[in-house]
Amino acid sequence: MIDWSPAAFLLMTLAPAAGEPSPADPMQFAQVMIREQILIRVPARVRNMVSPPPPAPIEWKEGRGVKCVGMGDIVGGALVSQDSFDLLLRDRTRVRAKLDKSCPALDYYYGFYIRQTADGKICADRDSIRSRMGGQCEIDRFRTLKAAKRD
Numbered sequence: 001m002i003d004w005s006p007a008a009f010l011l012m013t014l015a016p017a018a019g020e021p022s023p024a025d026p027m028q029f030a031q032v033m034i035r036e037q038i039l040i041r042v043p044a045r046v047r048n049m050v051s052p053p054p055p056a057p058i059e060w061k062e063g064r065g066v067k068c069v070g071m072g073d074i075v076g077g078a079l080v081s082q083d084s085f086d087l088l089l090r091d092r093t094r095v096r097a098k099l100d101k102s103c104p105a106l107d108y109y110y111g112f113y114i115r116q117t118a119d120g121k122i123c124a125d126r127d128s129i130r131s132r133m134g135g136q137c138e139i140d141r142f143r144t145l146k147a148a149k150r151d
Contacts, residue, residue, distance in 0.1 A: 074122075084098050084099060085099075099139060101137060101138075103135065114127065
């Protein structure tokens with residue numbers, strides 16, 4: 001089955017019926033414009049406009065900390081203040097690193113570096129963190145964190 005488009009049908013009807021046109025026939029011109037339009041339908045769902053209330057902020061209670069933390073155990077970090085940051089470990093525990101002094105460069109660039117050590121651990125009173133701006137701050141101690149129960 002041949003699928004004739006409207007443009008092809010129009011060209012066939014404008015063509016002369018038989019043979020070559022005679023020199024006496026006036027020359028005819030035709031213009032055909034083909035326009036295509038593609039529509040993509042994206043189904044939309046109406047979402048529930050009532051959002052649940054945000055969860056209450058967690059209060060962390062500091063406990064006795066460890067001396068060293070394995071670098072391979074760290075999966076994330078969060079800056080708490082200019083003198084401390086939290087490390088999230090693979091076993092889903094948190095450790096807060098207290099710095100020996102305020103380190104204002106940390107919150108400016110939102111990140112820091114820790115130099116790889118031979119034993120693969122970050123230890124208090126030994127290692128320091130480096131801000132992305134170039135400064136460095138020594139880690140004074142680690143404190144373990146537990147979520148405090150709210151009344």
